[in-house]
Each structure stands twice: as structure tokens, then as C-alpha cells.
Amino acid sequence: MMMGDSFGSMGSSMASLFFLWATIQQIFPNHLKITIKEFLLSLFQQLCFAQRVSDHFTNLFSPYVEINFPESDKYSFNQAFSAIETYLESKSTDKSKRLRGSQVKESKGLVLKRNEAKVRDVYEGVNVWWEIVVETDGNRYYKLTFHNRARSLITNSYVKHVVQEGKSIIVKNKQTRLFTNNPSSQWVFGQNMWRSIEFEHPASFETLAMDPKKKEEILSDLIAFSNGKEYYKKIGKAWKRGYLLYGPPGTGKSTMISAMANLLNYNIYDLELTAVKNNSELKKLLTATSSKSIIVIEDIDCSVEFTGNRIKKENSSRERYGKEDKDENSVTLSGLLNFIDGIWSACGQERIVVFTTNHLEKLDPALIRRGRMDMHIELSYCTYEAFKILAKNYLDLDGDEAHPLFREIKTLLEETMISPADVAENLMARNHQINVEKSLRLVINTLEEKKDNQKSQQEKKKQKKFKMFG
Numbered sequence: 001m002m003m004g005d006s007f008g009s010m011g012s013s014m015a016s017l018f019f020l021w022a023t024i025q026q027i028f029p030n031h032l033k034i035t036i037k038e039f040l041l042s043l044f045q046q047l048c049f050a051q052r053v054s055d056h057f058t059n060l061f062s063p064y065v066e067i068n069f070p071e072s073d074k075y076s077f078n079q080a081f082s083a084i085e086t087y088l089e090s091k092s093t094d095k096s097k098r099l100r101g102s103q104v105k106e107s108k109g110l111v112l113k114r115n116e117a118k119v120r121d122v123y124e125g126v127n128v129w130w131e132i133v134v135e136t137d138g139n140r141y142y143k144l145t146f147h148n149r150a151r152s153l154i155t156n157s158y159v160k161h162v163v164q165e166g167k168s169i170i171v172k173n174k175q176t177r178l179f180t181n182n183p184s185s186q187w188v189f190g191q192n193m194w195r196s197i198e199f200e201h202p203a204s205f206e207t208l209a210m211d212p213k214k215k216e217e218i219l220s221d222l223i224a225f226s227n228g229k230e231y232y233k234k235i236g237k238a239w240k241r242g243y244l245l246y247g248p249p250g251t252g253k254s255t256m257i258s259a260m261a262n263l264l265n266y267n268i269y270d271l272e273l274t275a276v277k278n279n280s281e282l283k284k285l286l287t288a289t290s291s292k293s294i295i296v297i298e299d300i301d302c303s304v305e306f307t308g309n310r311i312k313k314e315n316s317s318r319e320r321y322g323k324e325d326k327d328e329n330s331v332t333l334s335g336l337l338n339f340i341d342g343i344w345s346a347c348g349q350e351r352i353v354v355f356t357t358n359h360l361e362k363l364d365p366a367l368i369r370r371g372r373m374d375m376h377i378e379l380s381y382c383t384y385e386a387f388k389i390l391a392k393n394y395l396d397l398d399g400d401e402a403h404p405l406f407r408e409i410k411t412l413l414e415e416t417m418i419s420p421a422d423v424a425e426n427l428m429a430r431n432h433q434i435n436v437e438k439s440l441r442l443v444i445n446t447l448e449e450k451k452d453n454q455k456s457q458q459e460k461k462k463q464k465k466f467k468m469f470g
């Protein structure tokens with residue numbers, strides 16, 4: 001019998017005894033009350049003893065074994081509980097009569113889940129029974145019952161299987177969220193630092209237009225990172241990785257971050273540095289982020305603190321206010337570096353840090369040195385390889401020979417600098433009832449226009465030089 005059941009029946013025996021005692025107090029004279037009280041006490045002790053003996057014998061002779069998985073341990077939430085819950089909910093719903101509908105991801109539609117208190121499961125031909133038990137104080141636990149014969153199979157392998165399955169379903173169904181930081185004036189007792197919305201960006205590595213080899217390299221790096229728990233533990237380093245995305249506007253930096261989040265099912269924390277007053281606020285914000293997340297600082301060059309100009313500014317500011325004063329009123333490079341590879345990086349596991357910039361040359365070398373930003377990824381102007389991916393995305397045209405105009409476009413792309421965003425915009429015109437031919441012609445026109453512009457700019461530069469030396 002379960003502990004909860006024992007307490008239940010013991011509780012009702014006690015309630016009866018108390019009721020009896022209250023009645024006796026009203027009816028019997030004082031001298032008799034003491035004798036009756038002693039009698040009731042000894043009766044109660046015998047009852048408890050009998051209960052324990054009965055429990056013992058039930059357990060001794062029952063061929064069934066029970067394991068309890070409480071929802072929370074003394075101080076923390078028991079993660080096995082939610083994994084078991086998810087696993088049981090996911091078991092085939094065909095035979096279940098009670099179902100619960102819930103929305104997981106917009107794209108994944110409505111999910112029907114089993115919603116029953118007792119569930120039978122079969123593992124390698126062995127029957128097991130799960131039951132959710134709610135105690136009188138509201139605490140819940142899952143009770144797993146199985147035959148003693150299967151004890152080693154269930155304890156060594158089945159339980160592990162259930163928890164692993166449950167966890168992987170949780171990861172798969174996790175709704176990715178996009179967080180943005182609130183200014184500290186809106187924080188309430190360490191809460192409300194971040195606001196979030198559901199992240200529904202459809203970008204994927206498949207639709208990302210870039211050199212396929214480079215794409216493959218990034219993909220395998222990300223996958224190795226997300227599977228790297230043991231590796232990072234072994235080498236004694238915090239489980240984090242930094243990516244620096246650089247390139248001209250419209251080349252896909254933000255799109256790549258979305259593709260990363262969708263690939264790994266990580267949340268995105270879009271850190272707006274202008275809303276952060278100083279290093280201490282930065283530290284609070286970063287320690288409030290969860291693991292399995294991508295922390296993004298876009299256009300990092302736009303903050304003078306992290307550029308080469310920092311040194312100039314630091315000197316003049318030191319002259320005027322003194323260093324401490326400055327640190328209190330701004331986020332400094334050292335504050336950020338502290339987070340990236342200092343003690344704060346160890347506060348959270350499995351995090352990716354991404355910086356984006358349009359001007360790599362402006363950044364302070366300390367910020368982007370290898371080891372801090374592990375991978376420097378250049379997103380460049382549209383190449384022919386990238387164009388083919390866009391043509392497949394937008395026009396369903398696949399391969400070099402997909403359309404006779406491809407050859408012309410290839411030549412123009414080799415001579416012209418155009419962002420994938422500009423090419424995509426022309427191809428998108430197809431959505432507005434323009435046919436494939438016209439859409440490709442739009443690309444060609446834009447490319448020719450760009451080419452002419454570039455030519456005339458080069459001419460102007462040449463003339464300037466000529467005047468200087470002439």
C-alpha cells in the first residue's frame with residue numbers, strides 16, 4: 001500500500017477517535033474521563049502498529065513493485081516528473097477516451113494529448129501501470145507499478161527510456177520565444193527584465209542564400225555545439241559559443257540568427273545595449289537569460305565603447321570624470337568581456353552569443369579575438385550560388401539550366417555587388433502576378449543599374465585622384 005493511502009486511512013481513524021473523545025468529554029464525569037483517555041490512547045497506538053504491520057505484509061507478499069516520482073523534491077522541481085508527464089501524454093491517443101487539445105507551435109497545429117489519471121504502457125512485452133496521485137496537501141507524484149519479475153528491466157532501462165523520450169519531446173515541441181530587454185525603470189524586484197513574444201520566423205538553413213560549403217560548415221559547427229555537453233564538461237569549459245556575423249546591410253545576418261534559433265530550438269535574447277545603463281545592469285540581464293538560448297547584440301559597431309574609438313574616448317573621459325564614474329554610467333567593453341569569457345558565462349549552460357556588424361574593421365580587436373568569438377562568418381554580396389537558392393525559394397527554379405536567363409544573371413553577378421535582400425525583393429514581385437520571365441528581367445535590370453552606378457562612382461574616384469596629383 002502507498003504511504004499516502006496509509007496516511008489517509010490513519011487520518012480517518014484519528015478523526016473518529018477525536019470525535020469520540022469530544023463526545024466523552026461532554027457525557028462522562030471527570031474521574032472516568034482519565035481512564036477512557038488512557039484507553040483511547042492505547043487503542044490509537046495499537047491501530048498505528050496494526051497499520052504498519054498490515055503495510056509490511058502487503059508489501060512483503062505483493063508481487064508488484066512501486067516507484068514514486070514526486071513533482072518536486074524538497075527544494076527544486078523534479079525534471080523527471082515533467083518528462084514522464086510529456087511521455088505519457090504522447091503515448092498513442094487512439095485508444096484514449098479522454099483527450100486534451102493544446103496548441104504547440106502555430107505551424108504544428110493543435111496537438112491531442114492523452115488526459116487520463118491511469119495509463120498502461122508496454123515495454124519489451126512487460127506491462128507497467130502509471131498513475132498520477134494527488135495528495136491532500138496538493139503535492140503530486142507519478143506512481144509506477146510493475147511486476148517484481150521485471151524489476152531490473154524497468155529500473156535499469158525502462159525508466160531511463162521514459163525520461164529521455166519525454167525530454168526529447170519537450171525540446172521538439174518547445175515554442176521558441178524572442179526576448180527583448182526592458183529599461184531598468186520597468187524592472188520590479190528582479191522581474192520583468194525581459195519581455196517576450198512567440199518566435200515564428202520561418203527562416204531555415206535550407207532557404208538561406210549563401211555558399212553551400214560555408215553553410216554546411218556553420219551547420220555542423222552548430223550541431224556539434226548543441227551535442228557537446230560531455231565534450232565541454234571534459235575540457236572544463238563553459239558550454240557556450242560565440243559567432244560574429246559581419247557583412248554589408250541586407251546580406252542575411254538577421255536571417256541567419258533566425259535560422260540558428262529554428263535549427264536548435266533555442267530562444268533568442270535580443271539585447272538592446274542602448275537600454276542598458278551600466279555593467280551591473282548588463283550582468284543582471286545576462287544572468288536572467290535561460291540556457292538553450294542565443295544572446296544577440298546587433299550592430300555592435302554602433303556602440304562606440306566597443307570600437308577602436310574606445311581608447312580615445314576612455315582617455316578623454318578619464319581626464320574629465322575619472323574611470324569609476326564612467327563605469328557606473330555606461331556599459332564598458334570589460335563588462336561585456338566579463339560576461340563572454342568571465343565568471344558570468346558559467347552561470348548558464350548551452351548558450352550562443354552572436355554579434356553582428358556592418359563594419360568589422362571598426363571593432364575593438366579584444367572583443368572579436370578567436371576564443372571569444374569562436375567563428376567569424378562573413379555574409380557577403382549575392383553570388384551566383386546564393387542566387388540559385390533564392391531562385392529556388394521564390395520561383396521554384398532549380399539548377400544551372402533552370403532558365404535561359406540564368407547565364408546572363410551569372411555574368412552580371414560576377415561584375416556587380418548586390419545584396420541578397422535586393423535580389424530577393426525583385427524575385428518576390430512574382431507574388432504579385434508577374435511571371436517568372438518578368439521577375440528574372442527585374443533582377444537583370446536592377447543588376448545593370450547597380451553596375452552602371454558602380455562604374456560612375458569608380459570614374460568619380462579616379463577623377464578625384466587625378467585632380468589631387470595633377
Ligand SMILES: Nc1ncnc2c1ncn2[C@@H]1O[C@H](COP(=O)(O)OP(=O)(O)OP(=O)(O)O)[C@@H](O)[C@H]1O
Pocket residue numbers: 207208209210247248249250251252253254255256358379420421422424
Ligand atoms: N542570405 C540570405 N538568404 C536569404 N534571404 C536573405 C539573405 N539575405 C537577405 N535576405 C532577405 O533580405 C531580408 C533582409 O535581410 P537581413 O535582415 O537578414 O539582412 P541583414 O544582413 O541582417 O541586414 P542589416 O545589416 O541591415 O541588419 C530578409 O528578410 C531576407 O528576406
